[in-house]
Amino acid sequence: MDALFQFLLRMGDNTLVLGHRVSEWCGHSPILEEDIALANTALDMIGQTQLWLGLAGEVEGKGRSADDLAFLRDAWDFRNVLLVELPNGDFGQTMMRQFLFDAWNVTMLGRLMQSSDKRVADIAEKASKEAAYHVERSGDTVVGLGDGTEESHARMQAALDYLWPYVGEMFESDDVDAAMVEAGISPDPASLRGEFDELVGRVLAEATLTIPASPYAHKGGRTGYMHTEHLGHLLATMQWLQRAYPGAKW
Amino acid sequence: MSNEWPLWEIFIRGQHGMSHRHVGSLHAPDAEMAIKNARDVYTRRNEGVSIWAVEARHIAASSPEEKGPLYEPSNSKVYRHPTFFDIPDEVGSM
Numbered sequence: 001m002d003a004l005f006q007f008l009l010r011m012g013d014n015t016l017v018l019g020h021r022v023s024e025w026c027g028h029s030p031i032l033e034e035d036i037a038l039a040n041t042a043l044d045m046i047g048q049t050q051l052w053l054g055l056a057g058e059v060e061g062k063g064r065s066a067d068d069l070a071f072l073r074d075a076w077d078f079r080n081v082l083l084v085e086l087p088n089g090d091f092g093q094t095m096m097r098q099f100l101f102d103a104w105n106v107t108m109l110g111r112l113m114q115s116s117d118k119r120v121a122d123i124a125e126k127a128s129k130e131a132a133y134h135v136e137r138s139g140d141t142v143v144g145l146g147d148g149t150e151e152s153h154a155r156m157q158a159a160l161d162y163l164w165p166y167v168g169e170m171f172e173s174d175d176v177d178a179a180m181v182e183a184g185i186s187p188d189p190a191s192l193r194g195e196f197d198e199l200v201g202r203v204l205a206e207a208t209l210t211i212p213a214s215p216y217a218h219k220g221g222r223t224g225y226m227h228t229e230h231l232g233h234l235l236a237t238m239q240w241l242q243r244a245y246p247g248a249k250w
Numbered sequence: 251m252s253n254e255w256p257l258w259e260i261f262i263r264g265q266h267g268m269s270h271r272h273v274g275s276l277h278a279p280d281a282e283m284a285i286k287n288a289r290d291v292y293t294r295r296n297e298g299v300s301i302w303a304v305e306a307r308h309i310a311a312s313s314p315e316e317k318g319p320l321y322e323p324s325n326s327k328v329y330r331h332p333t334f335f336d337i338p339d340e341v342g343s344m
Binding site: 133136137140144 | 255276277278279282283286287289290291294
């Protein structure tokens, strides 16, 4: 059961941390329509978080709610991949990060719809419709900016160069994954790589962007071994109200 | 060249069998993004089942100055309204 709990934390922390990151754009986006679209995406991610962390709390059986898990854990207990905690950077970097995560998420959710655990399959089915829209939107934006002006192309290539070393972690496998595969709950992350590469390769080629050659991958987020310095700052902003006023409700 | 994205007029059909209605306008670089933006701006509360986006410059509009010749002649022609029929209740809204 602990492996299932860890697996659910990984799913929920990915969407929680990315949802919070994307919400940081609210009121700051380059154009009104994108502002609303990003806020919608952030809310979708938080919605998926409620489902994943809600189930995580249930599976853990210690009476912790999704809110408890989101607001009352510290950085070392988070299990999100490093990619999603990286700073927003410019709009292009945010959209590139979104696309890389969306491409993984939509692939993963597609497989999880076949999960042997019906609760997991149900969440995946609901979330996959949102993810399908997200990846279409972020993919179109990556193409528009990548194959845009000289300036936008350079920024998108810089974003890809910066973010690509964080892609590999999404396909790492460990004991938790082995237990999930054994139980038929989740696929081996490594098995998603072909589908991901096909989708990402097609979009980035259309965006006239070049995938960096180095296979180097930063890791340590999904195992909790070591997050980047950015996660602590994000949590300080996200959690301060519950920390300063424990149990506050409105 | 203008840095502004073109303006699009958005029409949404609320449910099957109804017609598309104008809901507002937005900016987008192309038709596909106009539909995506419309989805995010105008259907986030489950308002629609179909979206049309028309670039605003393609809409021909009547001129407000011409409202006299265009519309006033019909003011005095009540016989053009189908108000002289009894409509059975079973017909519902028309």
